[in-house]
Structure formats: structure tokens, C-alpha cells
Amino acid sequence: xxxxxxxxxxxxxxxxxxxxxxxxxxxxxxxxxxxxxxxxxxxxxxxxxxxxxxxxxxxxxxxxxxxxxxxxxxxxxxxxxxxxxxxxxxxxxxxxxxxxxxxxxxxxxxxxxxxxxxxxxxxxxxxxxxxxxxxxxxxxxxxxxxxxxxxxxxxxxxxxxxxxxxxxxxxxxxxxxxxxxxxxxxxxxxxxxxxxxxxxxxxxxxxxxxxxxxxxxxxxxxxxxxxxxxxxxxxxxxxxxxxxxxxxxxxxxxxxxxxxxxxxxxxxxxxxxxxxxxxxxxxxxxxxxxxxxxxxxxxxxxxxxxxxxxxxxxxxxxxxxxxxxxxxxxxxx
Numbered sequence: 241x242x243x244x245x246x247x248x249x250x251x252x253x254x255x256x257x258x259x260x261x262x263x264x265x266x267x268x269x270x271x272x273x274x275x276x277x278x279x280x281x282x283x284x285x286x287x288x289x290x291x292x293x294x295x296x297x298x299x300x301x302x303x304x305x306x307x308x309x310x311x312x313x314x315x316x317x318x319x320x321x322x323x324x325x326x327x328x329x330x331x332x333x334x335x336x337x338x339x340x341x342x343x344x345x346x347x348x349x350x351x352x353x354x355x356x357x358x359x360x361x362x363x364x365x366x367x368x369x370x371x372x373x374x375x376x377x378x379x380x381x382x383x384x385x386x387x388x389x390x391x392x393x394x395x396x397x398x399x400x401x402x403x404x405x406x407x408x409x410x411x412x413x414x415x416x417x418x419x420x421x422x423x424x425x426x427x428x429x430x431x432x433x434x435x436x437x438x439x440x441x442x443x444x445x446x447x448x449x450x451x452x453x454x455x456x457x458x459x460x461x462x463x464x465x466x467x468x469x470x471x472x473x474x475x476x477x478x479x480x481x482x483x484x485x486x487x488x489x490x491x492x493x494x495x496x497x498x499x500x501x502x503x504x505x506x507x508x509x510x511x512x513x514x515x516x517x518x519x520x521x522x523x524x525x526x527x528x529x530x531x532x533x534x535x536x537x538x539x540x541x542x543x544x545x546x547x548x549x550x551x552x553x554x555x556x557x558x559x560x561x562x563x564x565x566x567x568x569x570x571x572x573x
Contacts, residue, residue, distance in 0.1 A: 259456040262372050265445065269368050270361060272446040279353075279360040286350040294343030302328040335504035341494055348491035355484035362480065364444060371440045376455040378434035383457075385427045392420045 270276055305325040308316035316323030396416040402408030441453050466474075476482065 259454050261456075262369065265372065265441070265453075266365055266368060269364055269444050269446075273364050273444055274446055275360050276357075276364055279357040283350065283353040283357045286346070286353040289346040290343045290350060293346040294339050296339070297332045297334075299329055299331045302330070304328075332506050334506055335501060338498065338501050338504075341498040341501060345491055345494045345498065348487050348494065352484045352487040352491065355480040355487060358480035359484065368441065368444045371437045371444065372453075372455060373459070375434060375437040375441065375453060376459055378430045378437060379455055380457070381430040382427060382434065385423050385430060389420060389423050389427070392416055392423065396420060 303326070305313045306323055307313055308320040308323045310316070314323065314325045317325065396413065399408055399412045399416050403410055403413050438451070438453055439449060442449055442451050
């Protein structure tokens, strides 16, 4: 008996989405909004700078050679005295305290970027909530306008019938038609507002254009338990924008302290190793010279330098002669 094979067929049918709650849209916006993602990446980049600013500058490596007898490098090593090759490593050593100040400045900038990230989240959330409630207002307005238009159509139909039998004035018909045109204009305005809010919400959610956001018909009114004074006090202590400005003030204070430290010099430290030739009648191989470490002497700041005294002029003294010696010198043959 042949075995029967069972196959499962899946049919994808279009499903009409229900009302989307505001809390779910806010969570989606905080995860996919471009402004929030850009601010987050900027903060993550700024968080890596303190360790970089607090470290020593990159060392430099220099290579040099002197060739004799051939155009290629290190030609003549082992045969000519002037042929040599060398390598030098240089490392800058900032004045004590400069690296710490640079690291603190970068840390304050990272904290400011974090506060900016929180401010962007609040801004996106506020704009989404405002657009969502305006979308609900537009949908509610469209619903009520349609309801009023149905009533006006009934009134207009009755007015036309009464006018046709001579039991109503013509101005009643004109009034009903004018009121119907006014509601038609309001309907177009509500539809335009609904479409614009749909586009704005799609942009905040980073969705492709053409989607539809379904807001619930009835939204419960929320309560505000705090007073205006409490809200202002909370904003002064927890507002991300004010916190960011405070971080930037602290950063500028550290930058001014670093500017005063920049009067002190940077001491370069170098280590050099060279390979030179050693000439002998029999001809020997090259030898490696010992390492040399040099560091520039520390200098005083420019503001503290004393001017060097002017050079003294050389003076010549002549022997003085008495008057008697002058007379004897004149009469001497």
C-alpha cells in the first residue's frame, strides 16, 4: 500500500490591522528613528575619546641611511666608513597634567552628548504623541462631518420637496446647500490633515510611505497630578538640555585650564640606533652602535623667561704719561 504524504499549504491573506496603541508606536520610534540612532552613535563615538586623549601621543619612527658606491640603500656598509643606516624612535612627553585635562574635557563632551541623546529621545516622543493625537482629531472630524452631511442631505431633500409644492421659501434651499458646501470644505481640510499626519508618523517611525496608522476612536483623557510649580522644578533639575549646557560650561572651564598649561613645553624623547661600517685592511662586517636616548631640556614658560643682559663692550686702556716725561720725550734726539 503506497504511503500517503501530507502536505501543509500556507495561504497568506491580507489582515486588516486594528487600532495601534500609542505606547507601541513610541517604543518603535525609539528603536528605529533616524535621529535617535544618529544621536546614539554620536554618543558612543564620544565615549571612546577620553581614553584616547588621556594616552600619550603616537610615537614616530624615522629611518635613514648613507650609501656609497651604488644607488641602492645601505650600499657600502662594511667597505666604506661613511656608509651607515640608522633608525630613530621619538616619543613626545606632554607636561604633567595636560593629558589628564584632555581626558576630563573629552569625558565632559561625552556626558554632554549623552544628554543630547536623551533630549533627542524626548523630542521624538513629543512629536510622535502630538502627531498621533492630531491624527485622531482629524479622523474624529471626518466622522462628524460625514454625519452632519447626511443630516444636511436629508434637510436639503425635504426643503426641495417643500419648495416644489410651494410650502417653503427658496432661501431655505439655498441655506442648506451653502451649509453643505461649508462642511465639504471642512471635510477636505480634515482629510489633508490626516494625510499629512500619516506621513509625519511614518517618518518618525522610519516606515515606508504609504502605510496607514489606525488610531482608536475614543482616547481616554489623562490626568495631570503635578502642578505647574512641580513641573518647572522637575524641568530645572532633570531637563537634558539644561544638563547638557551645564556639562559644556564645565568643559569650557577645563579647556581654559588646559590653555594655561599649554605655556609649558613638550619634552620630546628620542632613542636612536645606527649600523655603521668599520674599515679594516682585511675588510670586516658591519657593527651596530649602542642606543642613544636624548631628551630636550625643559624650558621655562615664555612668560617667565628673563631677558639676557646686553653684551659688554671691550675697552682699551692707554698708559698715562706725566708732563715731565712728555717734555723729555720731545727733546730727546
